[in-house]
Structures are given as C-alpha cells and as structure tokens.
Amino acid sequence: MSYFSDIYSGIKTLLTGMRVTGGHFVRIRSENITQLYPDNRDTLQMFERFRGEVVMPHDENNEHRCTGCQSCEIACPNGSIEIIWDRQVDPATGKKKKMIDKHIYHLSMCTMCGLCINACPTDAIVWAQNFENAVYDRSALTKVLNQPGSKLKAGIEE
Amino acid sequence: MMNIPLSITTTIHDWLFSIMPEGAATITEWVLIAAAYLALFAVAGLYLVLLERKVAAWFQFRLGPNRVGPWGIFQTIADALKLVSKEIYSNRKVDKFLFNLAPYFVIIASLMAMAVFPFSKQFQGFDINIGVFFLFAVSSIGVIGLLVGGWASNNKYSLIGAMRSGLQTISYELSVGLSILTMVLLSGSLQLSEIIEVQRTGGWLIFQGHIPAIIAFMIFMIAGTAETNRAPFDLVEAESELGAGFHTEYSGMQFAYFFLAEFINMFIIASIAVVLFFGGWLSPFGITEGITWFPEVLWFIIKVFMIILLMMWFRWTFPRLRVDQLLTLEWKYLLPINMVNLVLMAIVIWLNITL
Ligand code: SF4
Numbered sequence A: 001m002s003y004f005s006d007i008y009s010g011i012k013t014l015l016t017g018m019r020v021t022g023g024h025f026v027r028i029r030s031e032n033i034t035q036l037y038p039d040n041r042d043t044l045q046m047f048e049r050f051r052g053e054v055v056m057p058h059d060e061n062n063e064h065r066c067t068g069c070q071s072c073e074i075a076c077p078n079g080s081i082e083i084i085w086d087r088q089v090d091p092a093t094g095k096k097k098k099m100i101d102k103h104i105y106h107l108s109m110c111t112m113c114g115l116c117i118n119a120c121p122t123d124a125i126v127w128a129q130n131f132e133n134a135v136y137d138r139s140a141l142t143k144v145l146n147q148p149g150s151k152l153k154a155g156i157e158e
Numbered sequence B: 001m002m003n004i005p006l007s008i009t010t011t012i013h014d015w016l017f018s019i020m021p022e023g024a025a026t027i028t029e030w031v032l033i034a035a036a037y038l039a040l041f042a043v044a045g046l047y048l049v050l051l052e053r054k055v056a057a058w059f060q061f062r063l064g065p066n067r068v069g070p071w072g073i074f075q076t077i078a079d080a081l082k083l084v085s086k087e088i089y090s091n092r093k094v095d096k097f098l099f100n101l102a103p104y105f106v107i108i109a110s111l112m113a114m115a116v117f118p119f120s121k122q123f124q125g126f127d128i129n130i131g132v133f134f135l136f137a138v139s140s141i142g143v144i145g146l147l148v149g150g151w152a153s154n155n156k157y158s159l160i161g162a163m164r165s166g167l168q169t170i171s172y173e174l175s176v177g178l179s180i181l182t183m184v185l186l187s188g189s190l191q192l193s194e195i196i197e198v199q200r201t202g203g204w205l206i207f208q209g210h211i212p213a214i215i216a217f218m219i220f221m222i223a224g225t226a227e228t229n230r231a232p233f234d235l236v237e238a239e240s241e242l243g244a245g246f247h248t249e250y251s252g253m254q255f256a257y258f259f260l261a262e263f264i265n266m267f268i269i270a271s272i273a274v275v276l277f278f279g280g281w282l283s284p285f286g287i288t289e290g291i292t293w294f295p296e297v298l299w300f301i302i303k304v305f306m307i308i309l310l311m312m313w314f315r316w317t318f319p320r321l322r323v324d325q326l327l328t329l330e331w332k333y334l335l336p337i338n339m340v341n342l343v344l345m346a347i348v349i350w351l352n353i354t355l
C-alpha cells in the first residue's frame, strides 16, 4: 500500500517544488537580484554591513573623534594601522596632552576583519561602502585617515 | 513538400527543372532541403541554449545574458563563433577514429528525427507511414554516439558517464515506447500526419483519451526528460561527479555538436509530445481553421515552446537522482504503471468511452 502513497507524496512534493520556482519565474520583474553594475554605478547601494575600507568620518568643522589612543593599532592583527602622535599643548586648557598627528591605514594589508572598529572606544572609525579600490600604484593604498588640519571634536575625551 | 504560404517551393521546383536536367535538379532540391533543415537545426539549437540560460536565470531571480545585443539575443551566436574558431584537440592515446566519429552519430540521429515532423500541413520533409516507429528507432541511435565518445576518450570519467547514459537510455526507452504506444492505440495510426488528422475532428488526443492519456503524458514527459539526459536525470554529465561526463575530452566544434544535439533532442521530445498529445499544428478549438494565410507552423512552434518551458522548469526545480533511484523510478514505478495504463487505454477504446 505504501507503493501508492509513495507515488502520491512523490508527485505532491514535486509539484510543491515547481510552485516555488514557478513563482520566482513569474515575479522576475519585481524580485530580480542582479545589479547591472557599471550601468547603475550612480544609484547602486551596498548593504549596511558591507566592509569596503576603514574610514574616519569628519564633520562640517573638519573635526573627527579620534583621540590617538592607539587601541586600533594594537587590535589590528597584521599591523595595517599606524598611529603617529605627539604631545602638544591643548589650546583650550593650556595643558600638554597626547594628540594624533596622522592615522595611517594600509588598505593593501587590511583583511577587513573589523577588529580595529570594534576596539575603538570613541567610534572614530567606521566601514565605508565603496569597493572600487583598484589603483595603478600600490602606494596609493596607504591612506591617512584624518584630514589635514582636522582636530579632535570637543567633548569626546570626557 | 514545404510550400509555406507563397508556395515558393513550387516556384523553385519549376525553375530548377527548367534550367537543368531532371536528375541534377532532383539532387539540387535535396541539397536545398537539407540546407534548410540544417539551418533550422542550427538556429533552433542556438536559441534553445539562449532560452535555457534566460529561463534558468529567471527561475533563480537573475537576469541572464543581457550584454550581447538587445536582451542578449546574440549571446549564443557569439559563443558559437568562439567554438568554431577553437582548436579541435584530443588527448594522446584516444581512439582517434571513434573519437572523431562519435559527435556525428549524435548529431545525425537528431537531424534524422527532425525530418519526419509535420511542422505544418505542407512543411514536412518526409511523411513516412511508420513515422512514430521511425522516430523512436532513430532517437535511440544517439546513445551509441555517447557510448562511443565516452569509450574512445580514454578517460575514466567519460567512460562512467557513457555507461550511465547507456543504462539510462535502455531503461527509459521502454517507458517512452510504451507511453507512445498507448497513444498510438488511441490514434490508430503510426503516420504522423495521420495522427494529426485524427485530432482535427475529435479534439486533441490528450482530451480524447482523458485519464489514460494524461497518465501517458506524464510518463512520457518524465521518460522523455531522462532520454535527453537533462536534469534531474543528468547523471550522464553530472558536473559534480564526472566533470562533463562523456564529452569531457571534446573541444571546439565537436563539443558544440554534443551540446547542440542535447538541445535538439529536447526539441524532438517536445515535438513528439505536441504531435501525440496536443494536436501538432492544429490551432486550439480550430480558431484559425478558416484563415488560409495563417502559418500553421506558428501553432506548432508555440506548443513546442510550452513543452520545452515545462522541461526547463523541471530542470531548474528538481535535484539530480542517484543511479539506484533512477532505476527504481523506472522499473518499479513507471514501467508497471505504464503497462496498466496501456490496458486501461485499451479498455477505454473497447468500451468506446473516449471523449
Ligand atoms: S579591519 Fe582588521 S586588518 Fe583591517 S585595519 Fe582593522 S584590524 Fe587591521
């Protein structure tokens, strides 16, 4: 008797599968996932969680959130980050303190592991969504993340 | 033969006979017809490949080829040009003669089968009175090509693929044959044009034969898919197990022959289904019956494409069978059902309860 129920359940499951793929087939216009990449470059939106490269956002006053604490440099497993810092007099308080000079990031060595971003206590660095990172000279992959003349945003260190 | 609307062939026929002696004119006509079929073969093959890729993409939420020409319609032509320009290469220690012979077996079998199809009332190369039997016989020649190709390649994966194809074809030929036989019982003729004439008055055979005909159609589609070695029965060329199966060692145009033949076989299976179950070139409900200029071949092509779409739907939905499952399906399920179905059909005809 299981012979006939086998036939029945066989046909039923096959039809279930065909309904799923058939649904895909008729809804291709609305559910297509192909990105026509070079054509839609202007409108292409990468996903939130995509890891393109590490960047340091600056606000409109050219201020960033990096205190130069070096946590990211220590966290990085392959030495892609170098922090160059020195002690300067803080104009607001008149005291000497550690300040960042250059946050150097080697994109060519980065494995996109994200440990630096997790380690940063002030959320100064984030992931960017760009992926067109090809260059003609690899020295172009060594980037200084803090913009020239930028300074620490007030109130971050408290 | 072949006088589509303008009866252009009659004109060519008269013209040929007026300018050369009878014998030469006949041969020229043969060559022209052969060229027409070859062109049909190439175009159908190329566009079926494109259709397959497009349909596959749509089943998977992708777009498919869309770069070469509008909507990618020239993609497969570009692929074919690439294959033509490639070197035909073979390994050391292959059996040269058999290796080079195998693709032609496959392609000639497909071409011969194409010749007997009534694409429309006039467009039929060869209206033989044992048409169904001829089709059935010729379509089994192809597997010799696969066996020979797999053997001659001197490659164990090719050989395994070829052996599997032999196994599969021998098993499923039975089901194809029996389901065709069921329909022949109903139509009462082996001649393809006659089978279509039967359907002109009585409705399509799948409606005439109702339950047994529908069962026969389902069995025919399953066994026909297996005959063409397409997924879910593609263990002949299971990529994950055997490379490309029997045609692993082939390159260039020889590979293209195998590849095209697979798609032409699909076309052939679909055409048999259309002729035996869906009234060939007859329009549904006779809606274009009175319109003389309407190309009936269009109905044939539309129906064939519906069936092909169904086969592609199978392919992109079902997972591949294991060899033992393949044999279980055939010998434990399809064959007994088929035999019972044949008897059922006989009873239906005997009691005269066809629709
Ligand atoms: S993502 Fe990983 S590898 Fe890249 S800079 Fe940060 S810690 Fe280093």
Ligand code: SF4
Pocket: A065, A066, A067, A068, A069, A070, A071, A072, A073, A083, A119, A120, A121, A122, A123, A124, A125
């Ligand atoms: S980016 Fe973050 S972790 Fe790295 S030095 Fe600046 S504040 Fe410290």
